[in-house]
Amino acid sequence: MVNVLVASKSHTYAGILKDLEAVDPRVIVRDGTGLFVEELRQAGISDRAVALFEATLRRDAALGIDPGTEGRCLDSLLEEAEVIYATLRYPENLMSRAPRLRWLHIGGAGVEFVEPEVLDSGIMVTNSKGALAIPIAEHVMAFIFTLAKDITRLCQARLERCWERFETVELTGRTLGIVGMGAIGSHLARMAKGVGMKVIAARRSANRRERGVGPVDEVYPRGALHDMLAESDFVTLALPLTGETQNLISEPELRAMKPTACIINVSRGPIINESALIRALKEGQIAGAGLDVFDKEPLPTDDELWELPNVVLSPHMAGSTERRDYHVSELFCDNLRRYVAGRPLINVVTRDRGY
Secondary structure (H helix, E strand, O other): OEEEEEOOOOOOOOOHHHHHHOOOOOEEEEEOHHHHHHHHHHOOOOOHHHHHHHHHHHHHHHOOOOOOOOOOOHHHHHHHOOEEEEOOOOOOOHHHHOOOOOEEEEOOOOOOOOOHHHHHOOOEEEOOOOOOHHHHHHHHHHHHHHHHOOHHHHHHHHHOOOOOOOOOOOOOOOEEEEEOOOHHHHHHHHHHHHOOOEEEEEEOOOOOOEEEEOOEEEEEEHHHHHHHHHHOOEEEEOOOOOOOOOOOEOHHHHHHOOOOOEEEEOOOHHHEOHHHHHHHHHHOOOOEEEEOOOOOOOOOOOOHHHHOOOEEEOOOOOOOOOOHHHHHHHHHHHHHHHHHHOOOOOOEOOOOOOO
16 A cells, blocks of 8 residues: 655645545545644744645635544654655654655645755655646746737726837747746747747757757757857746756846846746846846746835836746646646556656756
8 A cells, every 4th residue: 555645735626635546546645734734833833835725724624525634643644654745845854754755746846945854865756847837838928928018018008098009029030048948948939939939948958059959949058058148039047946056147147138138037036136137127238027936935015126117027826827736736646656556756856956
């Protein structure tokens, strides 16, 4: 038997427990989210993650979903768990409390909150990288259209009942530069080609410039990042946050861009040096930005980014569609089938890469 503990969930597809049980008759599923929330409450923790967990518990109760943990404590569930599925956070001291644990799955792409000792242990850690690639790529395209057609200006003119015509940017023939060619970058490249854009990309694993790689017209090695930036009309960051990528885009990179270019970030806030970005936007070094992620989240109300007219903001919601939880559940169920069958898992996280 394979004991799977859903240690925490937020806005998770309501049928996920049944989906996991249907993977194989040998899979036993327990939902410890309620017990975990109680542990967090007793520790005095009340943050966004706890609020999301509680909202999910209320929804499940309204739907009559029984977690099947009556009379149990969280430690007893952890002692039995061979597999743990968690979103946003998982119980502390996992190494000592879950002696049978062999696999920890994170319900998101970022693993910066995973303790180093867990990554260094024999426990296999996987994430949900790529599960939300399609909605995130769509969100990038929405940013591109908003910036190119100045939709923000149109919305403001409507509020003011102002009949004002102005020129906008044609996307056909423009160049999209993508930094990071994982699942998001690949989907985005195909979408951009569909509206007639030229697509170029900087890729960590590339050793030289290469033309015609899938939907990408030209791939640049990481060492040629400035060359790629200089060619791009829109730049999208779609790569994980690691020690190598933190502050990857700072003043020199922003100065390498065209003054008519816009930058879009749907990865992690610290990949861009925010103070350098604000300065570049205010001084006209670049034309605009579309930002879904920030150094501090929620974005402080006094942050200058709120006031800049050439910035489009969204509250870290690029992957938040009505099908989000189905995508994540589908990926985890696929991996669980692999695990039960003894086959290699996808999205295995390694400490040296950081993703």
